[in-house]
Amino acid sequence: MTNVAATAARETVVLSTGRSRDRNLKSMAFLLALWFSLFFGVMVLLVLIVSTVIDGAPRFDGELLTKYSSTLRPEQTGYRAGILGSVWVMVTTAALAVPLGIAAALYLEEFANPKRWYNQIIEVNLQNLAAVPSIVYGLLAVAAVTAAGITERGLVISGAVALALLILPVIIITTREAVRAVPREIRDGSLALGATVWQTTWRQTLPSAIPGIATGTILGLSRAIGEAAPLLMIGTATAIRFDPNGLMSQFTALPLQIYSETSQSREELRVAASAASIVLLVMILALNALAIFIRNKFHRTW
């Protein structure tokens, strides 16, 4: 009995000092471990950026952006073809994936009856596609463009097809979330005034969901711009010395050019690859910052 009383008394003391139940050694060690886990990721990111910047520092010059790749004069090798190729492929990818992704998401959220078996198949299939390895999309794109009668390898259109298929599930999933966040009352009001489902979707739901859709789309594109594996599959060349000038033009992409120059033994090429990695990181950071800006600036809570 005295033991219980003593424990109770100690508990009272502990309780009166507020959160001190969390102040024993074990809890503090646990909290420290959680802190460490959280900052581990941030630390690695910092080390990655700093070490890449140090490695690439000698090559932060204009020639990195304006010259073509060169193995004869590796100290002047540049990433012009890769940067332009990445921009070409990104724009084409967006043109293919964004309308298709939004259309599919609108169907699933606004038109589909989720109890129908074919709609359930689409749902499960979508979850599965989101986790298919990117390299498999490259193999698919090879088959798709061959089936379309294009035999030349490494064209802008082939790369865009591969990347569009890759980010389509991402765009569909984020668009659905944005559309779902639009309150039901807005749709009901529109329908009550006699608008059809499509009129409601086009004039009320979609405009309200645009910030969320834009954020998701930009994040999807920022994933696609860093992908090298699917482009490797479609036979994209790595040493291109001209600017891409159309959908049927050969190209190379920034991550692919980095990959090929990392595999070279010349020190100058590795330095240039470090500097180009920073260029790629800046492009991705800019896209991410844009997405966060749109989310914060236009985000509405109903």
Place this chain on the structure above:
Amino acid sequence: MSSTTTPAGPSDRTGLQATPVNLRGRSRPGEQVIRIVLLLAALLSVATTIGIVLALLRPALDFFGDVPISEFLGTTRWAPQEAAYGIWPLVSATFLITFIALLLAVPVGLGAAAYLAEYASPKTRRRLKPVLELLAGVPSVVYGFFALTFVTPTLLQKILHIDVGFTSALAAGLVLGVMIIPTIASLSEDAMTAVPLALRQGSLAMGANRMQTTLRVVFPAALSGIAAAIVLGLSRAVGETMIVTLAAGSRPNLSGDPREGMEAMTAFIAITAGGESPVGSTSYNTLFAVGLMLFVITLLINIVSIALVRRFRQVY
């Protein structure tokens, strides 16, 4: 009843359908056309899956016409130049690298998730989460390059004095682990946040502290969601290409020694596709046989993950 009068949104559509009054108004054929166009866009995702299966299956079947499937799955030497096609060195390399990645990413990812869900203020969470997600945004080529230029020479060889080669499963696994931390952390945090507050309050009211509440109440309650997060991280790791191609190398190796370089399935596909094998040749078809194997493995992992998520959603 045609679907043109069904209200938007997924639920609660039986109310309108039951009314005897005709609310359809004039018929709008355009509405049906739009519906079908949108349906076709959604069906493209199914077509993609069918396309993947067909694109992989046809060359893979050609391959299995030349190389018996018993040799593919039953022998352990992989040397396509010498017509030795035993897939196990590639599969074992993929899983060894993935295992190392999970060894790093699971504790760190769960720790970060627990901090964000149970300890952090909403403001801290809002600021830290995007930083963590940036880790997922770093291109895999840059990660692979980082493994070659920093992790192997500086971290492993100079600081930790581990005798690793220029390429090693260890370096690839560690960097791959960093890449999947955000996946595991973000999804586990969602699962933990979904645990009702009442459970925590009950635990705290019984005299448990926050550590005990986190470990013994929140963690078990969110377990299936956490498991789904880990499985998704696993599937990302298995399918990742550029990190393993750059950091683990291209030498088939069944030794299972993480200090040695070894060729993973994705690395084989990437390196062989970069070469010039004529379309239709056995070496070209090998790509698709390995690709099919990879697709089947990730498909199985995804099925497990989807089943886990379903269970997790039904709990509360």
